[in-house]
Amino acid sequence: MNYWLFKSEPSTWSWDDQLKAGKKGTEWNGVRNFQARKNMQKMKKGDKGLFYHSGDERRVMGVVEVIKEAYPDHTAEEGDWQMVDIVAVQGLKNPVNLSEIKEHPLLEDMVLVKQGRLSVSPVTKQEFEVIVELAEG
DNA sequence: GCCAACGTTGGC
DNA sequence: GCCAACGTTGGC
Numbered sequence: 001m002n003y004w005l006f007k008s009e010p011s012t013w014s015w016d017d018q019l020k021a022g023k024k025g026t027e028w029n030g031v032r033n034f035q036a037r038k039n040m041q042k043m044k045k046g047d048k049g050l051f052y053h054s055g056d057e058r059r060v061m062g063v064v065e066v067i068k069e070a071y072p073d074h075t076a077e078e079g080d081w082q083m084v085d086i087v088a089v090q091g092l093k094n095p096v097n098l099s100e101i102k103e104h105p106l107l108e109d110m111v112l113v114k115q116g117r118l119s120v121s122p123v124t125k126q127e128f129e130v131i132v133e134l135a136e137g
Numbered sequence: 138g139c140c141a142a143c144g145t146t147g148g149c
Numbered sequence: 150g151c152c153a154a155c156g157t158t159g160g161c
Contacts, residue, residue, distance in 0.1 A: 115155090118155095141159095145154105146156100149153100
């Protein structure tokens with residue numbers, strides 16, 4: 001199983017919106033970046049992800065799961081863009097702030113930190129587990 | 138194929 | 150509000 005991070009501006013699509021969408025999940029559409037697309041194409045059903053709020057909040061809000069692998073993004077007016085479907089799995093008791101991530105020796109090398117503008121990024125198993133631990137511990 | 142100009146994202 | 154980082158576009 002692989003792990004990922006999905007970044008969203010909460011005024012556009014928030015963790016709350018994701019929760020309200022319920023267990024049938026939602027399309028992760030609108031990605032218009034080749035590297036992010038490549039990451040989505042690697043996703044398998046059952047992969048886990050972190051849901052991150054960018055902008056004013058800058059923190060990991062919850063855990064999601066990939067429920068549908070990459071398929072064409074119907075919101076794209078041109079170009080070969082793709083999306084996956086994800087579902088909210090659990091909220092984190094204590095959301096993990098970007099500042100905590102940057103200070104943590106096991107997290108400071110996360111792609112999220114190294115490549116700030118990438119909206120869909122890979123996360124290692126260890127990074128995923130450390131973040132859930134921080135949030136629930 | 139290179140690079141300058143420009144636009145966007147996201148953190149501070 | 151500003152700026153750094155990054156991606157895209159277009160001229161040469």
